Amino acid sequence: MMPAFHQTRRHITRSLLFAAGGLFLTAAALAVVQPATPPEPVFQARQTLDLPPMGQQADSTDPYIASTRIRRGDTVADLLRRLGINEDGLLAFLTHDASARSIYKLYPGRTVQAALDEQGHMMWLRYAHTPGSTAKSGIESAWLEVRPDGHDGFSAHERTTAAVRETRVAEGEISSSLFGAADEAQLPDSITMEMVDILGSRIDFLKDLRKGDRFRIVYDAYMHDGEEVGAGHIRALEFINKDKAYSAVWFETAQGQGGYYDFSGASLKGAFLRTAIKFTRISSTFGMRMHPIHKKWIGHKGVDYAAPSGTPIHATADGTVEFIGQQNGYGNVIILKNFGKYSTLYAHQSRFAKGLKKGDHVQQGDLIGYVGSTGWATGPHLHYEFRINNQPVDPLSTDLPMARTLEARDQKAFQATVARYQPEIQLLARLQESRIQLAER
Numbered sequence: 047m048m049p050a051f052h053q054t055r056r057h058i059t060r061s062l063l064f065a066a067g068g069l070f071l072t073a074a075a076l077a078v079v080q081p082a083t084p085p086e087p088v089f090q091a092r093q094t095l096d097l098p099p100m101g102q103q104a105d106s107t108d109p110y111i112a113s114t115r116i117r118r119g120d121t122v123a124d125l126l127r128r129l130g131i132n133e134d135g136l137l138a139f140l141t142h143d144a145s146a147r148s149i150y151k152l153y154p155g156r157t158v159q160a161a162l163d164e165q166g167h168m169m170w171l172r173y174a175h176t177p178g179s180t181a182k183s184g185i186e187s188a189w190l191e192v193r194p195d196g197h198d199g200f201s202a203h204e205r206t207t208a209a210v211r212e213t214r215v216a217e218g219e220i221s222s223s224l225f226g227a228a229d230e231a232q233l234p235d236s237i238t239m240e241m242v243d244i245l246g247s248r249i250d251f252l253k254d255l256r257k258g259d260r261f262r263i264v265y266d267a268y269m270h271d272g273e274e275v276g277a278g279h280i281r282a283l284e285f286i287n288k289d290k291a292y293s294a295v296w297f298e299t300a301q302g303q304g305g306y307y308d309f310s311g312a313s314l315k316g317a318f319l320r321t322a323i324k325f326t327r328i329s330s331t332f333g334m335r336m337h338p339i340h341k342k343w344i345g346h347k348g349v350d351y352a353a354p355s356g357t358p359i360h361a362t363a364d365g366t367v368e369f370i371g372q373q374n375g376y377g378n379v380i381i382l383k384n385f386g387k388y389s390t391l392y393a394h395q396s397r398f399a400k401g402l403k404k405g406d407h408v409q410q411g412d413l414i415g416y417v418g419s420t421g422w423a424t425g426p427h428l429h430y431e432f433r434i435n436n437q438p439v440d441p442l443s444t445d446l447p448m449a450r451t452l453e454a455r456d457q458k459a460f461q462a463t464v465a466r467y468q469p470e471i472q473l474l475a476r477l478q479e480s481r482i483q484l485a486e487r
């Protein structure tokens with residue numbers, strides 16, 4: 047009926063852009079939000095700039111700006127040819143002059159631009175060799191600029207421009223893996239990993255993820271010339287795991303302590319992580335296919351994580367090494383005395399973290415050893431026990447203790463923060479539901 051409905055999910059997601067206090071959606075995305083009625087002109091289509099000048103405004107006298115992306119195997123001569131540049135001595139300058147050495151290394155996918163005057167002479171050439179890197183002031187883009195020097199030669203200078211911070215949104219649904227869904231939503235890897243870290247005390251991303259799980263995220267990105275050149279941090283998110291909603295919002299207390307809380311104000315910084323194996327792009331490929339090694343809880347007393355031998359094991363909570371060595375059945379095993387009545391055990395390790403010994407203090411997330419199959423193990427896996435008063439309990443079905451709660455004096459500011467992001471998350475949720483309904487039609 048409406049051609050806009052035939053837009054792919056990928057396109058709709060890409061066209062979502064939250065910026066400067068308003069949501070910018072394309073007409074296609076709007077049609078999805080409110081399929082029944084024509085949308086109010088509240089939103090504006092996102093515009094893509096063609097051949098934007100790098101870093102600074104092009105002079106009004108620039109008649110023509112050419113741009114090309116570097117392809118694998120390109121030489122500088124190939125680039126000049128595609129840009130339509132034919133300047134005596136330029137190729138020799140670019141390939142021999144030390145001041146132009148950053149163009150010696152051509153990164154596929156990065157951009158080279160040039161301005162040509164009416165006679166077709168090069169006014170400048172710019173190579174954005176480092177589109178985004180972290181600097182003291184934020185994210186910077188670095189590029190090389192080459193100009194005629196006015197004496198039949200050329201000069202080259204390195205320039206940098208600060209990237210602009212923007213707030214972006216994304217939503218996705220897991221069909222085969224979290225990273226698959228994140229890629230489809232064009233979410234930077236660092237943001238996906240941050241989402242996993244933020245919810246690491248609530249969700250065991252290695253065992254709990256299911257097909258149909260959904261996420262909605264508001265995050266910062268650093269933009270340069272219309273391209274995302276660096277990821278910032280998550281502002282707010284919602285993750286639907288097995289039909290249960292988990293929310294998170296970044297909040298800084300009056301004391302300047304920043305952290306993530308759920309929308310009700312409970313800290314997400316758990317005293318314990320749900321799992322001792324970090325969820326990464328690599329681990330997720332076995333994580334999603336992974337089935338727990340089935341054993342009865344009675345007589346087994348732990349949770350098993352199948353993982354390749356050598357996969358790092360991390361402390362799930364702060365603690366002191368109570369035991370490190372070999373035990374019958376457990377093989378190479380570490381027991382951490384965490385605090386109060388809690389302790390954790392990590393068995394079948396191939397080896398321990400270098401230098402770790404009894405009595406050492408470790409912090410949550412510290413590397414303590416590596417997955418192996420020592421002791422009674424049929425294959426490489428981590429056997430993880432969570433103990434209360436030295437009695438193993440099922441960590442997957444236990445409410446783990448939380449570290450911090452919000453103080454009363456911060457409540458008002460916290461509510462304001464939630465009120466700012468929750469509507470965006472809700473809008474994303476509606477958009478997502480509509481998209482999924484359309485896809486099922």
Ligand SMILES: [Zn+2]
Pocket residue numbers: 346348349350428429430
């Ligand atoms: Zn086990």
